[in-house]
Amino acid sequence: MANMRIENLTKRYKEKVVLDQISFTVKDGEFLSILGSSGCGKTTLLRILIGIETCDSGQILKDGVDITKEDTKKRKMGMVFQNYALFPNMTVLQNVMYALYIKIKKKEEAKRQSMDMLKIVGMAEHSHKYPHELSGGQQQRVAIARALVLKPEVILFDEPMSALDADNRLVLRKELKQIQKKLHTTMIYITHDQEEAFSLSDRVMVMHNGKIEQIDTPHVVFNKPASTYVESFVTKHLKEKVSSIEKCAGIDL
Amino acid sequence: MIKKRTLVRFFLFLFLFCTIFYPLLVMVCKIKWSDFSILISSASFRQALGNSFLVTLLATFFSISIAYLLAYTIHHTNRKHKEILKILITLPMLIPSISHGLGLLTFMGSNGLFSKYFGFNIVGFWGIVIGSVLYTFPVAFLILSDGFGYIDSTMYEVCKILGFTKWQTFRKVTFCSLKKALLSAIFAVFTLIFTDYGVPLAVGGKFITLPVYLYKEVMGLLHFSSGTIISLFLLIPAFFSFLFDIFCKDYTTTSEKSYSPSKNKWRDRILAIFTYGILLFTFLILGSFIYYAFIDNIILHPTLSFDHFSYVLDNNLISYLCNSLWISFLVAIFGTILSYLIAYFTARDKKHKSMHILAISSLAIPGMVLGLSYTISFNHTIFYHTFLILVLVNIVHFMASPYLMAYNALKKLDPNYETVGKVCNIRTFYILKDVIIPNTKGTIREMFAYFFVNSMITISAVAFLYNTRTMPLSLLIPTYEGNLMLAEAAVVSFVILLVNLLIKGSISILNRKERRIKYEK
Numbered sequence: 001m002a003n004m005r006i007e008n009l010t011k012r013y014k015e016k017v018v019l020d021q022i023s024f025t026v027k028d029g030e031f032l033s034i035l036g037s038s039g040c041g042k043t044t045l046l047r048i049l050i051g052i053e054t055c056d057s058g059q060i061l062k063d064g065v066d067i068t069k070e071d072t073k074k075r076k077m078g079m080v081f082q083n084y085a086l087f088p089n090m091t092v093l094q095n096v097m098y099a100l101y102i103k104i105k106k107k108e109e110a111k112r113q114s115m116d117m118l119k120i121v122g123m124a125e126h127s128h129k130y131p132h133e134l135s136g137g138q139q140q141r142v143a144i145a146r147a148l149v150l151k152p153e154v155i156l157f158d159e160p161m162s163a164l165d166a167d168n169r170l171v172l173r174k175e176l177k178q179i180q181k182k183l184h185t186t187m188i189y190i191t192h193d194q195e196e197a198f199s200l201s202d203r204v205m206v207m208h209n210g211k212i213e214q215i216d217t218p219h220v221v222f223n224k225p226a227s228t229y230v231e232s233f234v235t236k237h238l239k240e241k242v243s244s245i246e247k248c249a250g251i252d253l
Numbered sequence: 254m255i256k257k258r259t260l261v262r263f264f265l266f267l268f269l270f271c272t273i274f275y276p277l278l279v280m281v282c283k284i285k286w287s288d289f290s291i292l293i294s295s296a297s298f299r300q301a302l303g304n305s306f307l308v309t310l311l312a313t314f315f316s317i318s319i320a321y322l323l324a325y326t327i328h329h330t331n332r333k334h335k336e337i338l339k340i341l342i343t344l345p346m347l348i349p350s351i352s353h354g355l356g357l358l359t360f361m362g363s364n365g366l367f368s369k370y371f372g373f374n375i376v377g378f379w380g381i382v383i384g385s386v387l388y389t390f391p392v393a394f395l396i397l398s399d400g401f402g403y404i405d406s407t408m409y410e411v412c413k414i415l416g417f418t419k420w421q422t423f424r425k426v427t428f429c430s431l432k433k434a435l436l437s438a439i440f441a442v443f444t445l446i447f448t449d450y451g452v453p454l455a456v457g458g459k460f461i462t463l464p465v466y467l468y469k470e471v472m473g474l475l476h477f478s479s480g481t482i483i484s485l486f487l488l489i490p491a492f493f494s495f496l497f498d499i500f501c502k503d504y505t506t507t508s509e510k511s512y513s514p515s516k517n518k519w520r521d522r523i524l525a526i527f528t529y530g531i532l533l534f535t536f537l538i539l540g541s542f543i544y545y546a547f548i549d550n551i552i553l554h555p556t557l558s559f560d561h562f563s564y565v566l567d568n569n570l571i572s573y574l575c576n577s578l579w580i581s582f583l584v585a586i587f588g589t590i591l592s593y594l595i596a597y598f599t600a601r602d603k604k605h606k607s608m609h610i611l612a613i614s615s616l617a618i619p620g621m622v623l624g625l626s627y628t629i630s631f632n633h634t635i636f637y638h639t640f641l642i643l644v645l646v647n648i649v650h651f652m653a654s655p656y657l658m659a660y661n662a663l664k665k666l667d668p669n670y671e672t673v674g675k676v677c678n679i680r681t682f683y684i685l686k687d688v689i690i691p692n693t694k695g696t697i698r699e700m701f702a703y704f705f706v707n708s709m710i711t712i713s714a715v716a717f718l719y720n721t722r723t724m725p726l727s728l729l730i731p732t733y734e735g736n737l738m739l740a741e742a743a744v745v746s747f748v749i750l751l752v753n754l755l756i757k758g759s760i761s762i763l764n765r766k767e768r769r770i771k772y773e774k
Contacts, residue, residue: 052672072675079676085669089691098687099677150677 002153009058033197036207078152137168276626312385320393328401352746354455356538380456400434406512440494448619495617546743581708596659620713655700662696
């Protein structure tokens with residue numbers, strides 16, 4: 001668990017401003033979703049937070065310590081990728097325990113901890129299988145276990161469910177929420193899916209053109225959108241969805 | 254402090270620069286420009302240049318046409334055993350070009366197995382054309398076959414739905430998708446034929462082409478300056494081919510769905526006859542020199558005999574074979590490591606465009622030119638005439654293709670593996686050792702085989718760099734052939750074919766087995 005404070009983060013690619021003076025905080029054990037359409041700068045923000053990319057100006061503070069120029073390895077953060085990025089030549093168990101084994105150099109201990117984590121994500125009985133033998137949802141569970149087994153203080157998700165079908169998404173959403181409650185890890189979750197952000201998060205941060213439009217609880221964002229963009233991208237969209245479901249179910253508004 | 258990674262990159266860059274550009278620069282600097290006008294005005298040079306263009310244009314046309322029809326047969330007709338056909342078509346790549354010429358000579362030369370019944374002699378212009386076609390059509394076939402594999406078959410379904418005629422479909426889909434592969438094949442084949450001296454040396458007779466002219470100038474007359482100027486002429490088509498590869502080749506296109514050919518018995522039958530006809534002719538030529546190797550005397554006493562074999566054996570065959578195996582093994586090991594490492598940096602990191610261009614630039618340098626530049630640059634050093642220089646010249650000469658194999662395989666791997674390593678605190682070296690290399694094992698084996706097979710058959714790159722102690726086996730072929738000992742030259746070609754079959758075959762079997770295990774899982 002850790003809290004994070006991001007101050008005036010700015011990133012430019014040549015003339016284009018991708019992130020414009022971004023400032024926000026993430027509390028201990030909080031689940032924050034960053035919601036926005038393609039090209040709004042959310043993935044760049046995530047890559048800067050993990051340390052794969054650098055920012056032009058601004059600060060990232062973790063538990064009050066400036067980690068802006070810290071190496072990725074020293075940030076104690078985990079990451080789950082959109083395309084899972086599991087190692088195809090390793091079994092589920094090997095994928096999860098690989099980094100842990102390199103870190104602690106004790107095979108049995110690494111194996112025990114990895115199996116515990118696989119139990120948490122419901123993949124213990126598939127530990128001997130290879131990634132190509134698993135469904136998308138199962139692969140994503142393994143990727144989550146791999147990120148969690150190193151006990152990161154903050155874990156980042158880069159649109160982890162965008163490649164899954166609707167059923168799998170629903171199941172995995174519930175499970176992810178349960179895992180978060182159980183482990184109390186601080187989680188930052190990137191998505192362009194409004195439902196996903198609203199159903200998972202303690203707070204939602206809506207981004208547009210490299211700026212934060214609104215950051216608040218799902219309830220406030222839905223009922224009191226701070227800008228016309230938030231209203232059209234989030235509120236209107238969700239309301240239309242609810243109304244179409246109600247129409248299909250035969251409920252008269 | 255300089256990072257280890259940066260240091261490795263720097264040394265790789267330095268290696269490429271010193272082994273490719275330094276020798277070329279030295280060679281060009283040593284040209285006596287007064288020789289230029291003398292050479293240009295010489296009638297024999299102009300004759301050789303004209304001959305080269307004529308032969309190359311005609312042979313390229315035939316080679317590409319045959320390769321196109323073969324690739325079409327494999328991909329767009331209903332044939333069984335396509336994999337076996339593919340192997341058979343590419344089998345002639347396992348012998349040196351001079352052996353193709355030798356095969357042609359024993360089959361259709363004066364007193365050839367076939368020609369003696371009809372009283373004709375293929376030696377000369379047509380000998381070079383046919384020999385060059387035999388030598389290059391498998392290369393063109395591989396490029397075009399790759400191109401056919403990339404065509405998105407849903408495009409054919411779209412054409413069908415839109416009611417396009419077959420001709421329109423061919424123009425709009427097949428031809429358009431194949432344009433790049435076709436041009437690439439034309440450039441590659443043109444360059445191969447224009448710079449090859451194996452076939453013309455064996456079957457050219459008095460019809461002199463530019464590479465043979467260069468060979469005679471340097472080896473016979475020791476005119477290094479003239480040789481260098483001729484080298485510049487040989488570089489021209491190779492240079493254009495290289496530019497084309499850099500600017501026009503699309504390495505990332507993929508097919509969505511494999512093509513299933515429509516039923517058309519007549520098309521299938523005609524193309525099957527054509528394919529088997531070409532294969533029959535190719536294997537008659539190959540079989541002809543093998544037959545020659547084990548026959549006592551083709552005219553006076555045509556019975557089975559191991560005399561030629563024993564003769565070559567008594568004349569240090571084993572020693573030359575060991576030289577070749579040793580060189581090929583070292584080239585394969587170090588060439589694979591080096592090109593894989595360079596590809597790892599260029600494919601997994603976007604910042605290395607210059608290293609990528611440098612690594613494929615050896616495509617633009619014909620073997621003879623490279624060999625000559627090494628001779629001129631290193632003839633006063635302790636490397637000259639050593640195994641080291643032979644290994645080095647082979648690595649540089651053959652690097653481009655295995656490098657591209659590795660580059661494509663590494664590009665296809667998930668780009669996030671290194672990021673996973675960074676996030677999980679795993680050193681890049683471990684990711685390379687435990688993830689990247691195990692997932693490209695098949696490609697690494699193919700790279701090894703490519704280096705090995707080509708080092709076994711090369712003549713042009715090493716022709717000026719050996720001495721009696723380091724001479725590779727392949728160079729025995731022009732030596733015997735020059736002394737009209739065709740049967741002995743055939744024995745050597747046969748031994749090279751056997752070794753290459755063994756290496757290429759074992760690696761193919763290993764890769765196939767691994768694919769099957771993976772599939773069954």
